[in-house]
Amino acid sequence: MTVKLLVVEDEPAIQELIAMNLKQAGYSVLCANDVTTAIKLCNEVLPDLILLDWMLPDMSGVDFAKKLRREARTKDIPIIMLTARTQESDKITGLDAGADDYITKPFSPRELIARIKAVMRRRLPEMSDEIIEIGGLKLDPVMHRVHAQIGNDPQSIELFLGPTEFRLLHFLMIYKERVHTRAHLLDRVWGDHVFIEDRTVDVHIRRIRKILEAAGKENLVQTVRGAGYRFSVEKNDEVAD
Ligand code: CA
Numbered sequence: 128m129t130v131k132l133l134v135v136e137d138e139p140a141i142q143e144l145i146a147m148n149l150k151q152a153g154y155s156v157l158c159a160n161d162v163t164t165a166i167k168l169c170n171e172v173l174p175d176l177i178l179l180d181w182m183l184p185d186m187s188g189v190d191f192a193k194k195l196r197r198e199a200r201t202k203d204i205p206i207i208m209l210t211a212r213t214q215e216s217d218k219i220t221g222l223d224a225g226a227d228d229y230i231t232k233p234f235s236p237r238e239l240i241a242r243i244k245a246v247m248r249r250r251l252p253e254m255s256d257e258i259i260e261i262g263g264l265k266l267d268p269v270m271h272r273v274h275a276q277i278g279n280d281p282q283s284i285e286l287f288l289g290p291t292e293f294r295l296l297h298f299l300m301i302y303k304e305r306v307h308t309r310a311h312l313l314d315r316v317w318g319d320h321v322f323i324e325d326r327t328v329d330v331h332i333r334r335i336r337k338i339l340e341a342a343g344k345e346n347l348v349q350t351v352r353g354a355g356y357r358f359s360v361e362k363n364d365e366v367a368d
Pocket residue numbers: 136137138180181182183
């Protein structure tokens with residue numbers, strides 16, 4: 128999955144340098160010179176992460192970060208503040224405003240990319256490429272493959288999931304043992320600007336269970352009555368549907 132970054136920076140040379148390096152690193156990059164443009168871009172497509180300069184012409188980066196955190200649609204977007212300031216109190220102001228990290232100019236492209244990766248790992252693990260293995264299921268996000276072990280058999284079988292089922296299972300496995308409401312799953316798995324009914328989630332959950340049944344692992348995806356769904360290796364008496 129291509130990670131979409133929004134760079135909000137009013138100095139053309141710095142903006143260009145950042146954008147060029149991030150594109151080379153495989154990110155999809157949008158740029159804004161000011162907060163007004165950044166808001167417009169966010170209304171169209173929600174970025175996965177925002178690189179936000181502190182000093183901008185129409186509103187400070189700190190105030191924009193606060194605004195993003197106040198609004199339901201943008202409150203979870205990871206933010207890295209870019210600034211020339213080095214004082215400790217400024218760092219605290221940025222983090223208080225809701226920034227996830229802070230990088231001081233001048234910085235090397237390598238450092239910037241390392242910081243982006245660290246924030247993404249912490250905040251958006253579902254976008255990570257790491258293979259995930261739980262309860263005899265092994266999911267590979269790069270190869271888009273799921274393998275299941277049956278009982279103690281060291282040989283595994285491949286399970287074939289559709290793209291939505293794959294993303295949903297990946298999300299549930301990453302946030303294992305946590306209960307997710309249907310609304311939360313729609314937000315995080317189906318994405319922004321999608322208006323579909325909660326029942327859609329149930330349909331895809333049923334499909335996943337049906338596929339997992341082939342390996343006797345349907346109980347890994349559990350219904351928590353009145354709350355939602357979770358992936359768990361613990362037994363659950365509530366399992367229904
Ligand atoms: Ca600036």
